[in-house]
Amino acid sequence: MPTTADLFDYNRPLGEMTREIVKVVLSQCGGNQTLAAKRLGIGRTTLWRYLNETD
DSSP states (O other): OOOHHHHTOTTSOHHHHHHHHHHHHHHHTTTOHHHHHHHHTSOHHHHHHHHHOOO
16 A cells, blocks of 8 residues: 555656545545545546546
8 A cells, every 4th residue: 555655756647646546545445435435525436437547
């Protein structure tokens, strides 16, 4: 699991940082996607898209 400092390495692409933040919040919510989406202020579909995006 990355540290907070790793999450905000400004040399990383935004999409990569976003996916990592989503994964951290999802982990903190015990895998509950509905709760994670609510904490992030996004919809469950958007959460799913972030988790399934590939570069």
